[in-house]
Amino acid sequence: MLYRLHKSGFQAFLVGGGVRDALLGLHPKDFDIATDAHPEEVRALFGNCRLIGRRFRLAHIRFGREIIEVATFRAATEGTENNGDVEHDHKGRILRDNVYGTIDEDVWRRDFTCNALYYNIADFSIWDYVGGVDDVKRRRLVLIGDPDRRLREDPVRMLRAVRFAAKLDFKIDLAVQKSIRKNRELLSNVPPARLFDEFLKMFQAGFAETTFELLREFDLFRMLFPETDRALNDDDAFLRFTRTALANTDQRVAAEKSVTPMFLLGVFFWAPVKRSAEELRSREKMSVAQSLSLAAYELSGRQQSRVSIPRRFTTPMREILAMQPRFDVRRGKRAMNLLEHRRFRAAYDLMMLRSSCEDFDPELAAFWTDVQNQNAEERCKSFDLQQAPRGTSRRKARGHRRRRTKQQ
Numbered sequence: 270m271l272y273r274l275h276k277s278g279f280q281a282f283l284v285g286g287g288v289r290d291a292l293l294g295l296h297p298k299d300f301d302i303a304t305d306a307h308p309e310e311v312r313a314l315f316g317n318c319r320l321i322g323r324r325f326r327l328a329h330i331r332f333g334r335e336i337i338e339v340a341t342f343r344a345a346t347e348g349t350e351n352n353g354d355v356e357h358d359h360k361g362r363i364l365r366d367n368v369y370g371t372i373d374e375d376v377w378r379r380d381f382t383c384n385a386l387y388y389n390i391a392d393f394s395i396w397d398y399v400g401g402v403d404d405v406k407r408r409r410l411v412l413i414g415d416p417d418r419r420l421r422e423d424p425v426r427m428l429r430a431v432r433f434a435a436k437l438d439f440k441i442d443l444a445v446q447k448s449i450r451k452n453r454e455l456l457s458n459v460p461p462a463r464l465f466d467e468f469l470k471m472f473q474a475g476f477a478e479t480t481f482e483l484l485r486e487f488d489l490f491r492m493l494f495p496e497t498d499r500a501l502n503d504d505d506a507f508l509r510f511t512r513t514a515l516a517n518t519d520q521r522v523a524a525e526k527s528v529t530p531m532f533l534l535g536v537f538f539w540a541p542v543k544r545s546a547e548e549l550r551s552r553e554k555m556s557v558a559q560s561l562s563l564a565a566y567e568l569s570g571r572q573q574s575r576v577s578i579p580r581r582f583t584t585p586m587r588e589i590l591a592m593q594p595r596f597d598v599r600r601g602k603r604a605m606n607l608l609e610h611r612r613f614r615a616a617y618d619l620m621m622l623r624s625s626c627e628d629f630d631p632e633l634a635a636f637w638t639d640v641q642n643q644n645a646e647e648r649c650k651s652f653d654l655q656q657a658p659r660g661t662s663r664r665k666a667r668g669h670r671r672r673r674t675k676q677q
């Protein structure tokens with residue numbers, strides 16, 4: 270793609286994480302291209318191209334299974350907080366900046382120096398306007414320009430700082446650290462849908478545990494999940510539980526297994542939901558499962574004003590929380606039917622996590638692990654059932670009864 274742009278007479282650079290990660294010997298997650306071609310010109314060059322974005326107009330080009338983002342150079346916003354071309358809200362957050370520019374203008378609107386390196390396909394050189402190569406070598410995360418202003422323009426950069434520091438094992442520049450501590454409240458000004466996107470990047474990229482520690486260190490986690498944060502402060506066991514879950518998530522990512530935000534949200538919600546559920550039960554008569562489900566529903570609602578979690582995640586999350594009391598029961602048909610529940614796996618994983626943090630009886634946890642490997646007959650025995658439930662073979666069920674009679 271770089272070559273095609275270049276051959277058509279445009280400038281074409283690889284930029285951002287692709288250059289940074291390659292310099293660090295890491296495998297880049299995705300590739301971003303910067304060019305002086307306008308989005309319409311990019312579209313004319315590539316068949317499989319879509320123009321997207323409101324705040325930034327970008328070309329997305331499908332390349333095999335990947336989507337490569339092609340951005341036209343944009344004019345700098347340096348010193349232009351009140352510039353008429355760039356739209357800000359009353360707190361200085363950029364709402365729209367679609368003013369095209371040149372590469373030496375474009376560089377100033379990038380966030381960190383390590384993200385502002387341009388690899389030129391014309392001669393394979395790296396263009397470094399901001400000392401980014403040096404900062405990569407020294408493993409420093411430095412904001413371009415005045416940190417306060419850059420964080421005001423886009424408070425999500427605070428989360429990006431933490432995410433990159435965790436992923437790259439970089440130290441956040443002291444001036445940036447100071448500015449984060451000063452400006453973190455501005456995150457409440459960011460659209461919750463964008464924070465959900467950022468939440469996914471922070472917690473599903475394989476560095477969730479370190480990211481979490483840094484978010485807590487800078488008191489940013491509170492800005493995203495206030496009630497979870499409060500529960501973490503009051504309850505060491507919940508802190509251990511959360512850390513274990515994050516470490517497990519990172520291991521799964523490293524092993525290229527699938528991860529779902531639903532599970533991690535269930536973890537974040539567990540302690541605050543358990544607490545509100547108890548309160549609900551002290552006021553009204555309802556089952557533990559009902560109270561957990563209702564408490565999770567209410568917390569999801571309150572959470573939407575910070576990080577808006579799509580319903581396709583909150584619905585199953587509520588289910589796996591409300592299923593937890595069912596693991597306390599190990600006798601009878603209803604207990605055995607839990608194994609067939611479509612959320613059994615996730616609910617079981619949550620229960621196992623609880624048992625590793627003294628929140629559930631390990632012996633009972635082992636029972637639930639064992640029964641999964643048993644055949645129908647063995648299961649009936651485990652759940653103290655005289656008869657195999659409907660759906661299992663009659664012959665097996667009879668055989669089971671006969672044997673028991675013989676033994677007696």
Ligand code: ATP
Pocket residue numbers: 284285286287298299301378379380381384385423425426
């Ligand atoms: P990764 O893809 O590994 O998460 P990245 O650095 O490529 O890291 P992207 O979100 O893909 O990050 O963005 C690509 C580039 O666009 C960044 O390197 C940076 O130069 C610029 N950029 C992205 N988001 C912002 C932002 N909020 N403020 C300023 N520049 C940004």
Ligand code: MG
Pocket residue numbers: 285286287298299300301
């Ligand atoms: Mg990228």
